[in-house]
Amino acid sequence: MRYDLYYWPTIQGRGEFVRLALEEAGADYVDVARRNKAGVSTMxxxxxxxxxxxxxAPPFLKSGSQVIGQTAAILLFLGSRHGLAPKSEAGRLWVHQLQLTIADFVQExxxxxxxxxxxxxxxxxxxxxxxxxAEFRxxxxxxxxxxxxxLIAGSGGTFVTGRKLTYADLSLFQIVEGLRYAFPKHMKKFEREIPSLVALHDRVEARPNIAAYLASDRRIPFNEDGIFRHYKALDK
Amino acid sequence: MRYDLYYWPTIQGRGEFVRLALEEAGADYVDVARRNKAGVSTMxxxxxxxxxxxxxAPPFLKSGSQVIGQTAAILLFLGSRHGLAPKSEAGRLWVHQLQLTIADFVQExxxxxxxxxxxxxxxxxxxxxxxxxAEFRxxxxxxxxxxxxxLIAGSGGTFVTGRKLTYADLSLFQIVEGLRYAFPKHMKKFEREIPSLVALHDRVEARPNIAAYLASDRRIPFNEDGIFRHYKALDK
Incomplete structure (x- = not known):
């Protein structure tokens, strides 16, 4: 099954949470607006x-004739298909709930x-x-x-829901990456308070598919058009 | 199955989207913090x-031993159990996607x-x-x-996904109610541009279970501690 991902071609943004899941899964996908110039207008x-x-709004994912929007809904869809979510309904809903809380954080x-x-x-x-x-920091x-x-400290494993990686872990990796980019001074002081989250970040970063993705030109660098932006005046 | 709903007892807030679904479904539920004084501290x-x-954050719903948070995830859970969502997986995901877009709107x-x-x-x-x-209006x-x-105009029915009511319609009713409360001057002018949404609102309002709920003291009046607040300076 090939997926078409529709998202802005020059930023990580919300699309990045989907890209990370597709990359970890080794899924066959086209990042449409990056692949061809007409992509944004098609989108x-x-x-x-x-x-x-x-x-x-973007991102949305085309899978066969189905078109799914909203980052968390896309991940809910991909999670069950690619072993990035638990098999039980309750487990799937819990990971989804975590993703929705991550989405709220991203909005902030x-x-x-x-x-x-x-x-x-x-x-x-x-x-x-x-x-x-200032209030945010x-x-x-x-x-x-x-x-x-x-949650990670109490999960009984090294991931947020326990011993198995889910898409929520991939998103938490991105949260740490993004906060480090946007608020480097603040994070330097703050990271000592979240050792389990930092360890989870490092664990995700080292996974072969994620490491390969991060080293590739498919990973767009952070920049000041995305969600995580570095403005000196906002960091301290 | 009895549900326990945990939410702030003095506001509609995000909990209201869950209350509306429970009421339409005629579900057996306790609004815990409204029922007893210790409710907020238990929450x-x-x-x-x-x-x-x-x-x-609240709201969250207890169903047996399962505890589910995030408004949209609670509705995803209730939707399949109470006929407030389509039976097909794609249909359920579409209604959920709409609910997530409503959640984004509510945050704004x-x-x-x-x-x-x-x-x-x-x-x-x-x-x-x-x-x-001003930017919001x-x-x-x-x-x-x-x-x-x-979407309503193109759905082929009188609801947002077609001929059958879903929880997203209940939430859209609440959106219109809330905007009317918070921005009465603006809505007076603006409503002529959204005739299908207003008609959907009226249709939901007239449903027997919803009408009974709205007339009961279970429906908390809008107030300036909730999400939809009326401040004269913000309306025009």
Whole structure:
């Protein structure tokens, strides 16, 4: 089964959580808008469809005739097909719940540089961004990371749900990567408080398929158009 | 099967999307923190658990020994059990995808009054809130509502996925209710652009179980501690 992934071709963004799952699974996929120039315009047209299952926003995944949007829903779909989620319904729902909490965290990361709105540039909301980022570093990073730290420490294994890797672990790897990129000063101090999460990050990073992906040009470098952005004024 | 719903007892908030599904289904449930005074402290303790499936935040639902958090995941769970979602896997995933987009919208509604952060009061971020709310009314309300309007108009039925009611329709009812409460002036002008969504709202409102719920004291009135808040400065 070949998948077509539709996402912005120049950023990691939310698409990266899907890319990591596809790469770990060794799945056959095309990152459409990276492969061909017309990809973005095809993607926009698909989102304008009046019937079928058009997505509100990228990423979305085409699998045969099925089109699935929303990062967490895509991972729910891929998880069962590629052994990246437990087999039991309750187990699958738990991993999905974790992914939804990661999605909330990602939204809050985005809002550190866009607290007023997505239709304005960062440069037009710098003051509010500085305030929001301060609150984010002080309150939200410890709250979210502390939650996952506690779960990993109590999981009875080295992954967030126990001894088996799931797509939520891949996403937690990306969270640590992204926070390190966006808030290097803060993370340097903060990481000692989340040893299990950092260990999980390292374990994911060392997996053969992930290591190969990270070393390839399929992995787009972090940049200031994505979700995790490095602005000196927002780090401390 | 009796369910225990854990959520803040004084607001509709995100819990309301679950309450509406339970009420439409005629499910046997206890709104724990509304039923007894110790409910909130039990809820907080459950969230601090080191094992099991503790939620990052309310709402969460207890069904037998299973505890499920994240509004959209709870609805995914309830949807298949109570005929509030299609039977096919693809259909269920589509309704879930819509619910996740509704969840994104709800987060943006929240951020109109809390653009800088949840640890501060609205009164401490009024200036930023005014800017964010203006952007929200101008850009985000038409974008989200327009998406759902288009889907309902193209669904081949009177609900968002067609001829059968799903939990996503119940949530869309709540979206219209909430926007009317929070932004009455804006909605008065805007509603003519979303006739199918308004008609869907009215259809849900008239369903016997929903009508009975709305008339009961189980329905908490909107207020300025919830997600949809009415602040004159944010409406226009």
């Amino acid at each position: 926009m047209k698909m989102m304008q469809a009046r019937t079928g299952t058009p997505s509100f 990361v985005h809002d550190t540089h866009h607290p007023i709105g997505t239709s304005l540039y960062y440069e037009d909301q710098k003051g509010a961004a500085k305030q929001r980022a 002080k309150e939200r990073v410890p709250k979210y990371c502390g939650y996952f730290e506690r | 907080m303790k459950m969230m601090q658990a080191r094992t099991g499936t503790p939620s990052f 509604v929240h951020d109109t009054h809390h653009p800088i952060g949840t640890s501060l009061y609205y009164e401490d971020q009024k200036g930023a809130a005014k800017q964010r709310a 101008k850009e985000r309300v038409p974008k989200y509502c327009g998406y759902f309007e288009r």
